[in-house]
Amino acid sequence: MELASMNALQLKRASETDLVKSEMVSVPIPKLKPDHALVHVKYASIQPSDRLNAQGLFPSTTYPRIPGRDYSGTVVDISSNSEESKSWIGKNVYGSSGSSLGFDTDGTHAQYCLIPQNALVEIPTTMSLLQAATVGVPFTTAHLCLTKARVSENDVVLVLGANGAVGSAAAQMARAMGCKRVLTAVRRPVSNPDIVLVSDSPGISLSENISTLTSDKGIDVVIDTVGDMDLMSAAVEKLAFQGRYIWIAAPRGVVSRRLSFDVFQGYRKEITLLGCNSVARTLEDTAGYLRSVNTWIDRGLLKALPEETFGTVKLDEAIEDGYKKTAQKVVIDMS
Structure with missing residues (x-):
């Protein structure tokens, strides 16, 4: 040329x-x-x-x-x-x-x-x-989160921020993988979410809803696309035995980014905390993720x-x- x-x-x-x-x-x-x-x-x-x-x-x-x-x-x-x-x-x-x-x-x-x-x-x-x-970014990030969290069909999955680009993709993929149950949490009530977070006390409302929706059994996998420390603290405490918490965002600006949780319960439940940085992957890695999800796209399971x-x-x-x-x-x- x-x-x-x-x-x-x-x-x-x-x-x-x-x-x-x-x-x-x-x-x-x-x-x-x-x-x-x-x-x-x-x-x-x-x-x-x-x-x-x-x-x-x-x-x-x-x-x-x-x-x-x-x-x-x-x-x-x-x-x-x-x-x-x-x-x-x-x-x-x-x-x-x-x-x-x-x-x-x-x-x-x-x-x-x-x-x-x-x-x-x-x-x-x-x-x-x-x-x-x-x-590209939403689908590959969601796929990476689910892969790192070792999601299986036996898992109850909670997606925080399910009305966002990554959150929506993660919820669709978890359903396509045949997960036992996929729960969605949002701040604004769109697309029939399972949990609408109360604006002045989002952590408390999240914790109460998880207890009710899971009969106090907890969540196997949390996909956090929000980056809110109040929500993160509440969701970590509601992880089930061998639960996995994976997040892609953190607060910006002059605010605390510190997380506190009960380490005694954490080791007894064998929980795992996983950060996910899509920018740390190669161009070839992301291409592989897209090839993996193309089958779901072709079948209408991922839109x-x-x-x-x-x-x-x-x-x-x-x-x-x-x-x-x-x-x-x-x-x-x-x-």
Whole structure:
């Protein structure tokens, strides 16, 4: 492919003490390198971690850097000349970053992006290109949580923040895995949750509801996507024997991040506390997670949010109408 220019967002930082600046730039289309494919990005979501990255909150990010973790697009070129490799050209693919894309390697908020050939994943036929660009971080994080927690069909699973992107995916996956029971807890009563948390005493309401819903037997696995210490303290105390608590978030700002619990009961019940950091995985790892969930997607057991859930912006609008509007779900339309 003849080298030409493309439009992209770029993060720049003069020094560690300076603020990160986001700019629209014109840069050369990436040149193919061994074992990589060139993907024409069609859609790229702006995930919460992308916004945090643009604030300089990921120490692994190097500058200047094109951000962007999740994407959908079409393979337009590939470095290998093998027949199997060339068969990827023209296929629609999707994916998510792991530890590299958007951090120490240019990401997906550009018209083109280099993706390792072994990280290419074809989009399931039941998902649109726009939907495929929104599920990378949520689906891979949820899958990682359930895998690390060793979830089985004998488990009662509680998802905190089940109306969020990761929480919704985790609840769907737990049901797809045939778990004995999947309980959902939310702050806002949407989608018929099992527990609606009382705003002025969420920990107490969570504890009381768990006792009632499990007849005081407790929860085998808690998937915490919220990062609230009051909820965490309450849920840890309600773990069943050999219960596992896995979390992906923590409070931000000047608040306590310390957890206290009864260590005597903790060792007697043999509980396990597990942190989950999706950014610590490789691009190839996240591709493997997506291949694993594609079967559930094809069978209708795991669904992306409807297209109308997301606002769409053009690339040149993405800074003002995407990155800076933190309360909205936004997808960049590269067309």
